[in-house]
Amino acid sequence: MTRVLYDLCGVDEGLRFSPYCWRVRYALAHKGLEVETRPWRFTDKAALAFADHDKVPVLVDGETVVTDSYEILRYLDRAYPEAPLLGDDLAEGRARFLRHYAERTLQPAIMRTIIMDLFNAIHPDDRAYFRASREKRFGRTLEEFHSPAKGLSQLDAGLEPLRGRLKEAAFLDGDAPAGADYLVFGCFMWARCVSSADLVSNADPVHAWLERMLDLHAGLGRQAMRITDVEGAYR
Known part of the structure; x- marks a missing residue:
């Protein structure tokens, strides 16, 4: 199949x-x-x-x-019920919360931090569409929206729930990763692929979790192409 x-x-x-x-x-x-x-x-x-x-x-x-x-x-x-991602109804409801947390708290902060790197990483044929659609959404130009200092400050505050959980367990889902981890980690892979910006300090428990996530599944995330791997693309 x-x-x-x-x-x-x-x-x-x-x-x-x-x-x-x-x-x-x-x-x-x-x-x-x-x-x-x-x-x-x-x-x-x-x-x-x-x-x-x-x-x-x-x-x-x-x-x-x-x-x-x-x-x-x-x-x-x-x-494929083996190796569940989201779990039963109660667990799935909690995972749904993390989906919204990632999309409404973390991603906006990351977007504000990396948006010009993201724009640079997009295929040239897509840039006019991306600029027009995002500027309509933001109500300002990409350059006006771009504010790494504000984005990182917003992200730092937004990461507090993750820090609390990651002081209790190696992964958001406990001793081993599952759907909750993947729902949140996706936005960090987004940033990693298009930007060299440091989003969290090495001393942050979130950083240690990110490193563990990058190594999962035979290094799926760590081996992914980054914009810095594309000759002449990163500036």
Whole structure:
């Protein structure tokens, strides 16, 4: 059975930086499921017409098509119940909270810190779309929105719940990683792939957790291409 994940790429097809796609890639590795990743760009909407969707991730698992990173994790638990990601109803509800925490607290702070690096990492054909859509969302230019000092301060405050949990356990899900870790870690992979910015200090318990996450699944995250690996792309 062919399993395909449509995955956002940047200036190089090997540069895969979507936080949502990284959630799914870690979830698939957690389940021990092989997948073919197909590069997709922001403006290539026609490539996803079969899914009646206009953004990634899109997972094609045989005859099944699933969109939205969280729904893909739920699908994987239903279709492949071994090595659960989200757990029972109560645990799944807590994981849903972490999804919103990552998307509404961490990602906005990271975005403000790295947005110009992110813009530089996007394929040139996608930059006009990205600029227009994000400036409409922010109500200001990318350059005006970009404020690393404010972003890092916002992120530092937002990381307090993670610090508390990571002083209790090696992973958000306890002694071993699972869906909660992947839901949050995706936004850090997003930043790692497109920017060289240091988001947390080496002494922060979050940093130690990030290092553990990078080494999971045969170094899935650590081996990923970064913008600094693309000749002439990082400035």
